[in-house]
Amino acid sequence: MIYSLCYVSTKRKNLTPSEVRSIIDYSNKKNSFDNITGILIEYKNNFIQYLEGDAIRIYELFEKIKSDPRHQKVSLLQYSPIEERLFEGWSMSHRDLDIMIEKDDQLLECAKSLDDVILNKSFWNGIKTIEVLSNLN
């Protein structure tokens, strides 16, 4: 059964772009081996990660991610079965939403939803946002 898992966290203070790069590189290799797909979004001081794959595998991965010192205040937003993957072919896509917003006004709407997600106000708006993001290349 394929599950999806989504959490939001706060980046460790002073986390450098090259440290983020190494998370992405590592995740790409590891996730493609484990048949896990998804996206890691950087937004302000936060990470929002959406993972999809085998139910147990992504939960085990989440347990590791939760205790990773490169971020804190990891809060699980969702863990539930899905019919099909949103990020087929993406072992770990990466977006820096702050940069994307500068280039594309439409994304401001997405950003508002993400603010809600981060404040845990509206999870479903966040999922809509993730669907929008999955259509971007």
Ligand SMILES: Cc1cc2nc3c(=O)[nH]c(=O)nc-3n(C[C@H](O)[C@H](O)[C@H](O)COP(=O)(O)O)c2cc1C
């Ligand atoms: C924000 C964030 C996202 C991460 N995402 C992944 C991921 O998608 N896949 C992965 O294997 N590790 C990811 N990691 C790294 C894990 O926390 C951990 O370092 C790694 O899974 C260690 O794997 P190993 O014990 O199997 O070597 C992430 C770390 C952070 C801080």
